[in-house]
Amino acid sequence: MKWIRPSSFTWVLFLTTRGPEVAASEHDTRIPFHELEGLLKTIFEHHGTSPAVARTLAHNCASAQRDGALSHGVFRIPGYLSTLRSGWVNGQAVPKVESVAPGFVVVDACNGFAQPALEAAHNLMLKKARANGIAMLAIRNSHHFAALWPDVEPFAREGMVALAFVNSMACVVPFGGKKPLFGTNPISFAAPRAGADPLVFDLATSAIAHGDVQIAAREGRSLPNCCGVDAQGNPTTDPAAILNGGALLPFGGHKGSALSMMVELLAAALTGGNFSFEFDWSPYPGAKTPWTGELVIVIDPSRGAGGDFAKRTETLVQEMVWAGQPRQPGERRYLRRAEAMAQGVIIGGEELDHLRELAGVV
Incomplete structure (x- = not known):
């Protein structure tokens, strides 16, 4: 080392x-x-x-x-x-971008993937954020099947603060519930740092990401406790039991469950996309991508902190290091x-x- x-x-x-x-x-x-x-x-x-x-x-x-x-x-x-x-997703879809308010952009992904829809709106979002201090992007009729941090990191490299929320297919039991209702519903955040790469995190509101469960099942590995339940609702560390009729649990009990609920409202209800439990892909054998929505918020920090925000971010990072945090987001x-x-x-x-x-x- x-x-x-x-x-x-x-x-x-x-x-x-x-x-x-x-x-x-x-x-x-x-x-x-x-x-x-x-x-x-x-x-x-x-x-x-x-x-x-x-x-x-x-x-x-x-x-x-x-x-x-x-x-x-x-x-x-x-x-x-x-x-x-x-045939569940349209790989030829051309997103339709619309400016509906000074700080609001909507994109109909037309049953295509979310990343091209975000890319189509990227420059308009930057323009609106710089003009108004904040901009919001609502993507509907979209399929998101990827990590969420790539959606926000580019904005931070432009000096912006960015947040993204996306819901997925119903595979998470709400706190105290008995059946899957929420998706893994990740949240991503990015902020510029002075003299360093942006500070970025991307976390699922479930105890573990669905893709990590799939990888564990493929490799024959057990999961940590409190990640999921089997088809009978019993706690299990067997990824196959979670994937075959079981469900994931939210992280942090009721706190993670509340955040997952928030993501459903922001990424689906606010955008006009589907809730994690609303779409039916059973007529499309082989379909894997959830047909939902995504919300992205971009903030120009210079409106509140002048030119000091990236420096303030770096100050906080250094204090986290001195406090003993071994690795930063x-x-x-x-x-x-x-x-x-x-x-x-x-x-x-x-x-x-x-x-x-x-x-x-x-």
Whole structure:
């Protein structure tokens, strides 16, 4: 291990090895980021998306793999393709962007993916936030099947504070309840830092992300206690029992449940999207992506803190370090990102071979 110094007055310890979930094995390989992105773009186009949608999804998925967010990286490709084959999602959709108020943008994703809808509204959101101090984006009729931090980090790199909320399919039992009602319903936040990458977090309001449960089931691993229940409502650490008729639990009991409820109202009721329990995909075998909504809020901090907000953020970060917090939100992603851009993105050898087969390049 080695020591690095992220600022002039703070020392942190950085282990040069990755966490166990991204540790390279003898069966893994590395691929340049642009090659992985291009390979995924080819796959998406080959399976029915437009070139524009393919480009956006490929960048999003490759970025998650690059940054070590494996539950939202190439692991998601089979789900994307299965959904496209089912006819549940429109891979050719062109989002319809509408300015409905000085600080309000709405986008009808037209039964397409949420990322192209957000991309279509990005510049207008920045313009409105800078003009009015705040802007809100309501996306409806959309499918979100990815990590949420990529939706807010770009705004923070433009000097903005950003929040995003998205609901998903019903797989979480509300506190004290007996059946799934909420989605994993993540919340993401990003803020600019002076002289450093943005402060970013992305957390599910469920005890564990649904993708992490899927990975645990695939690898035959048990989950921690208090993550989910089986089909009879009994607590279980077996990911298969959660996925096959069971459900996840909210994190923090009633507190996480309340936040999940809030996300349903913001991402679905406010946007005009579906609640997590409202859509029926049973006529579309193979569908995996939830058909819901997303809300994004972008704030120009210069309206309240002048030019000092990024410095104030950095002051708080340094105090968190001095208080003993070993890692700041987003820090591990940035370290993995830097390593991947220098050495290549880690991916399993068999997984890479399969991607090339899907792209029709072998």
